[in-house]
Every structure is written in C-alpha cells, then in structure tokens.
Amino acid sequence: MNIPLPPMFHPSSPEGSLIGKLGNGFLIAATAVTILVIGLTIGIIRKYRQSKNDGEPSQTPGNRRLEIPMIGVPLLLVTVFFAWSMRTMNAVQPGAGDHPPDVIITGHQWYWEVVYPSASVITANEVHLPVGRRLLLQLNSGDVIHDWWVPALGGKMDMIPGTDNHLWLTIRDTGVFDGACSEFCGQQHAWMRIKVIAQPPEQFDRWLASQSAPAQAPAGRFAGFGQSLFLSASCASCHRIKGTGANGRAGPDLTHLAERGTLLAGRMVNDSANLVAWLTDPQKIKPGARMPRFILARDSIDALAAYLTHLQ
Known part of the structure; x- marks a missing residue:
C-alpha cells in the first residue's frame, strides 16, 4: 500500500523545494540532537546510578574538553541554520520592487476574492494560475487577519488589513493544489479552503479570456x-x-x-x-x-x- 507524502514533502514549485530542503535540514538536526540527548541521559543514568553504599560523588569544577563542544556545537548549528534561513528567505521572497502584481488575492470572512488586473477579471475561491511563469501574488485582507498557505506551493503569508503583502510563485506541475487559511479568522475559519488550479499557459490564457466576458444572458x-x-x-x-x-x-x-x-x-x-x-x-x-x-x-x-x- 502506497501512502502519499504530505504536500510539503512533495513541492511543486522551486520556492517550495527551497523551503522543503530547509525544513528537512531542521528535521535531521533536531532528530540527531534528540537521539544524542536521550543516549547521554541513558548513559549517565547507567554509569552514575547510586547504590546503597555509595557516598558523595567526586566533584569536577571545570572540564574544558567537555564544555567547549557543549557550547561550540550548538553555536555552530544556530549559525549554520541562521545563514541557511536568511539565504532561503532572500531566494524565495525577494522584494516586489516596481513589479505589478499578476494576481491580487483578498481574504474575507469567509471566502477568497481573486483579481487578475491585466484582464479586469474578478472571481472567487478557485485560483487559476499558469505553470512555468514567475508570478507575483499580492495578498490583502478585507476584514481580519487571514493567512494564505498552499503547502505544495511553498511559502505562506499573512494577510493583514491595510497592508499589501507579496508572495513570489513559480508552479512546476499542472494539477489542483489544496490549501487553507492558516490564521484563525472566526467562526467559519475551517471552511475557508483554497483551491489552486495550475494550468498550461495556453489553457490558462483561454480561461482568463473567457472570464473577462460578461455573464451570459439567461436561457428561458x-x-x-x-x-x-x-x-x-x-x-x-x-x-x-x-x-x-x-x-x-x-x-x-x-x-x-x-x-x-x-x-x-x-x-x-x-x-x-x-x-x-x-x-x-x-x-x-x-x-x-x-x-x-x-x-x-x-x-x-x-x-x-x-x-x-x-x-x-
């Protein structure tokens, strides 16, 4: 039986891959430290466990051979992960500069408004995006704090009233990617789902052109x-x-x-x-x-x- 990996372990964007590598690094380091601490704890308990005839154990006022790695290794880990995190942040989230947003997404209680400025298209909840294009998403809120997160596509971003936040995104694979608001935003927070529909560029362009047309007249x-x-x-x-x-x-x-x-x-x-x-x-x-x-x-x-x- 094949159990599919969670979306964050199978990213479909370069940004997601970079974040995934950083997360895996943290996971490996944390696992190694946990195993080391558990091993040392068990070893010390076995070596220094007290018996009935034991007296006061000998005291050691200082041990540089032990203290230097105790301080140096954690400091080295913190330094490495700080530098790695900064590098990932700069690669994933460079400034928007003067680049106009390709898509403007606004969180409301409890739905997503999606605007495509280049085509004057407004839709809701289902976000169509082309694969292979580097896109700038502008993220806003119309009421309270929301949070945009589609795990397979990488970064998440807060949506704060009165503030324009931005997220760069390049989707590699076609398909439907699910996400959700990840900041509690009220009674129906659990039903504020995200559906990103990643399409080949030509198919997306046809969809966008159809969405720019006015509504059909009612039939009957x-x-x-x-x-x-x-x-x-x-x-x-x-x-x-x-x-x-x-x-x-x-x-x-x-x-x-x-x-x-x-x-x-x-x-x-x-x-x-x-x-x-x-x-x-x-x-x-x-x-x-x-x-x-x-x-x-x-x-x-x-x-x-x-x-x-x-x-x-």
Whole structure:
C-alpha cells in the first residue's frame, strides 16, 4: 500500500523545494540532537546510578574538553541554520520592487476574492494560475487577519488589513493544489479552503479570456425570472455580475459562478440542489456567514438557482 507524502514533502514549485530542503535540514538536526540527548541521559543514568553504599560523588569544577563542544556545537548549528534561513528567505521572497502584481488575492470572512488586473477579471475561491511563469501574488485582507498557505506551493503569508503583502510563485506541475487559511479568522475559519488550479499557459490564457466576458444572458423564462429577482432584490447590492446592473462588492463575484467546482470556499459541490439549500437557509449551511436569510417562496428560490447555474 502506497501512502502519499504530505504536500510539503512533495513541492511543486522551486520556492517550495527551497523551503522543503530547509525544513528537512531542521528535521535531521533536531532528530540527531534528540537521539544524542536521550543516549547521554541513558548513559549517565547507567554509569552514575547510586547504590546503597555509595557516598558523595567526586566533584569536577571545570572540564574544558567537555564544555567547549557543549557550547561550540550548538553555536555552530544556530549559525549554520541562521545563514541557511536568511539565504532561503532572500531566494524565495525577494522584494516586489516596481513589479505589478499578476494576481491580487483578498481574504474575507469567509471566502477568497481573486483579481487578475491585466484582464479586469474578478472571481472567487478557485485560483487559476499558469505553470512555468514567475508570478507575483499580492495578498490583502478585507476584514481580519487571514493567512494564505498552499503547502505544495511553498511559502505562506499573512494577510493583514491595510497592508499589501507579496508572495513570489513559480508552479512546476499542472494539477489542483489544496490549501487553507492558516490564521484563525472566526467562526467559519475551517471552511475557508483554497483551491489552486495550475494550468498550461495556453489553457490558462483561454480561461482568463473567457472570464473577462460578461455573464451570459439567461436561457428561458424561468432563469430570466431568476435574473429579475436577483437584480430587484438585495442580491445585487452585495454581489457583482459583469454585464448586468449588479455591482456589489460585499460578497463574491458571481459572473461565472457555474464554472466553479465548489461553493462557499470549498464547503459544498456547486450544483443546483446545493444552491437551493444555500439560498433557502444560509445560516444553517455556514453559520456566521455574511449572507442573510431571505424569506422567499420556493419557486423564487428555484428561479434564482436556475439563473445562477447558467452563469458560465
């Protein structure tokens, strides 16, 4: 039976590899020190254990042959790991300089807003990135402190209100990489998952071009009724749907909602049944979420779900 290694032991970025090597160095050194301490402890207990007829053991006021390595070896280890850590930090996280961010990610309670400035694209929760390109991520917070961490992709970074933090990233492998907010940020912290979808550059460029397009017009009268409800009710005050009168920014952008695999930052699969459940009673699904419960008739909720499932 093959047990897969945790993502941090199988990095998919150069930054992750450098951090992984440093972590392995710390692990090896810590293991060696632990074994040494346990061995010395057992040896000393066996050699100097007291019997009934033992008197006061002889006292040794000083022993340079012992004291020099006791002080020198730990000092050498600290010096080596300090220099190694600084070198890794400089390699992984050089300054942003005048380089504009390729992606701006903002943490909210409890979802991720993702902006691609070059294409004027805004999406949520699922972060599409191209492989083989060196990217600069700008990380912000819209409310409390969050923390961005995708173990397979290397470094983690705090997201602090009012502060622009940056993270360089070069993804080597295509695939889907999972992460999570790693700073406790409130009641739904556990359901603030990250999904990075790493794509070949040409596939990413096609995806980005499709995301820059406005939302599709609703197909059919029922979905059209759902759009009218969305725009006339409070939905449009909190959510944005490009190409319509909905320009809210308090909640996630829904322009291409139907293309996302999950809802609510990984809380549930994105399908019609789950949309209906969410619209019926948001607080039952994700207690503490900013989405209020609207008392709507079932046909109105079904119409809203029908409209949202057409936003591709």
